[in-house]
Amino acid sequence: MKFKVPRGTQDILPSESWKWQKVEQMIREACEVYRYQEIRTPMFEQTELFQRTVGDTTDIVTKEMYTFKDRGDRSMTLRPEGTAPVVRSFVEHKMFGWVDQPVKLYYIEPMFRYERQQAGRYRQFVQFGTEAIGSADPAIDAEVIALALDVYKKVGLKDIKLVLNSLGDKDSRTAHRDALVAHFTPRIDEFCSDCQNRLEKNPLRILDCKVDRDHPLMKTAPSLTDFLNDESRAYFEKLQDLLTKAGISYELDPNLVRGLDYYNHTAFEIMSTAEGFGAITTLCGGGRYNGLSEEIGGPSAPGIGFGMSIERLLLALEAEQVPLTNDDALDVYVVTLGDAAKQEGFQILQQLRSSGIRADMDFLDRKMKAQMKSADRLQAKWVTVIGEEEVEQQIVQLKNMAEGSQQSVSVEKLIEIIQAEVN
Structure with missing residues (x-):
C-alpha cells in the first residue's frame, strides 16, 4: 500500500x-x-x-x-x-x-x-x-x-x-444588529441556510458570507460605522x-x-x-x-x-519575486582516501564541528573525483584531502575552492585557518 x-x-x-x-x-x-x-x-x-x-x-x-x-x-x-x-x-x-x-x-x-x-x-x-x-x-x-x-x-x-x-x-453592535435583522428579514429566504441561521444568532456574520457576497442586499446593508x-x-x-x-x-x-x-x-x-x-x-x-x-x-x-x-x-x-538568501554553503568538505584516512578524517570532521565550523564528508566510500563533485554541489569553501601519507605525517592537504590554491597544514593549523575565515 x-x-x-x-x-x-x-x-x-x-x-x-x-x-x-x-x-x-x-x-x-x-x-x-x-x-x-x-x-x-x-x-x-x-x-x-x-x-x-x-x-x-x-x-x-x-x-x-x-x-x-x-x-x-x-x-x-x-x-x-x-x-x-x-x-x-x-x-x-x-x-x-x-x-x-x-x-x-x-x-x-x-x-x-x-x-x-x-x-x-x-x-x-x-x-x-x-x-x-x-x-x-x-x-x-x-x-x-x-x-x-x-x-x-x-x-x-x-x-x-x-x-x-x-x-x-457592545451598545453600538446591539443597535447595528437590530438594523441588520430588519434589513435582511424580508428577503432572508433568498440567502443560504447558514445566513438564515445567523439572522437571529449573529446577523453581522451574514456580511462575511462567501456564498451570498453578491446579493443586492449586501451592498445596501446598514454600515456599522453609522451606529457607533x-x-x-x-x-x-x-x-x-x-x-x-x-x-x-x-x-x-x-x-x-x-x-x-x-x-x-x-x-x-x-x-x-x-x-x-x-x-x-x-x-x-x-x-x-x-x-x-x-x-x-x-x-x-x-x-x-x-x-x-x-x-x-x-x-x-x-x-513580488522577493529573493531570500540561503546561507547554507559548507565551510569544509573532508575528502578521504582509504580506511585509515576515513578514520582520521572522521575525527577531524568532529573537531571542525566542535569548533563551530560547518563540515561534512563522504559516507558512501566513493572515489576522490566523486567526493570532489559533492564538495562542489555543497558549495564548500574549503576541501581537505587526507590519504595514507597525510595520516602518517598528521597533516591534511587544504584547498581553497575559490582560489584553487592548496597547502599542507597540521590539523591544529587547519582549524585556525578556517575559523579566521568563518569569523
Whole structure:
C-alpha cells in the first residue's frame, strides 16, 4: 500500500524549509524589538474553549474544527486559531497579576481547520500571531498593527495595504444588529441556510458570507460605522490619529468583518496588492477582543492581536519575486582516501564541528573525483584531502575552492585557518 500526505497538508522539504527558518528568524527579531515574548500552547484544547470564544455560529466552529473524544470521553479539538488558547493560558497562569502590563506575547504554531484547500491555504497551516492583553489604550492597537506591518517590510514585501474598520462596543453592535435583522428579514429566504441561521444568532456574520457576497442586499446593508456611539467613534478616531502620526497609511472599509465572534472596536486586515497574487488577498487579520478573558472565567483584561499565515507570506514573497538568501554553503568538505584516512578524517570532521565550523564528508566510500563533485554541489569553501601519507605525517592537504590554491597544514593549523575565515 502506498501512503500519501493527507489532503490539505504538505511536506516541507529541505529545499523549502530553509525559507521558513529564514522568515521565522526575521519574525522573532521583530518581536524582540517590540518586546513581545514567545508562548507555546498545547496543540489541542477542550472543545468548549473554542465554542465559547470563537463563537458557535462561525464557520470555524460549525464546519472546520478537528474534534475528537479522548480516552476519558472528553471532547477535544485541534487548535484552529491561536487567540483563545493564549487567553486561556493568560487566565490559568494569572498573567493579569504580572508587574509588567500589558502582557505582550507571540506564537508561531500549527493550526488545523477542515477547509477547502486553495493556494496558500491548508488544513494544517502555520500561523504567526501576537496578543497584547491588559490594555484598552488605542495606542496598543496601533503598536500591534505596526508590528504586523514591520514584519512584512522586514521580509521584503512592498505591495501591501492596511484596511481598517471599527466594530464598536457592545451598545453600538446591539443597535447595528437590530438594523441588520430588519434589513435582511424580508428577503432572508433568498440567502443560504447558514445566513438564515445567523439572522437571529449573529446577523453581522451574514456580511462575511462567501456564498451570498453578491446579493443586492449586501451592498445596501446598514454600515456599522453609522451606529457607533460617541465612545466607540472617539476610540476609532484616536487609533487613526496615532497611525497617521506614525506615518502608517491605511484605508477604511466599513464592510470589513472579522470571522470570529470575539472581536470588538478595532478590526484590521493587511492585504497583498501584488499583481497575480490571487483572488484571496488577505495576508493578516486581527482586532480587539475586550470580553474574551471574562468569557472563560478570568478578570476583565482587554486585548488585541493578529494572526498571519506563514504559507501566505511565502506566497506573497513569490508573487513580488522577493529573493531570500540561503546561507547554507559548507565551510569544509573532508575528502578521504582509504580506511585509515576515513578514520582520521572522521575525527577531524568532529573537531571542525566542535569548533563551530560547518563540515561534512563522504559516507558512501566513493572515489576522490566523486567526493570532489559533492564538495562542489555543497558549495564548500574549503576541501581537505587526507590519504595514507597525510595520516602518517598528521597533516591534511587544504584547498581553497575559490582560489584553487592548496597547502599542507597540521590539523591544529587547519582549524585556525578556517575559523579566521568563518569569523
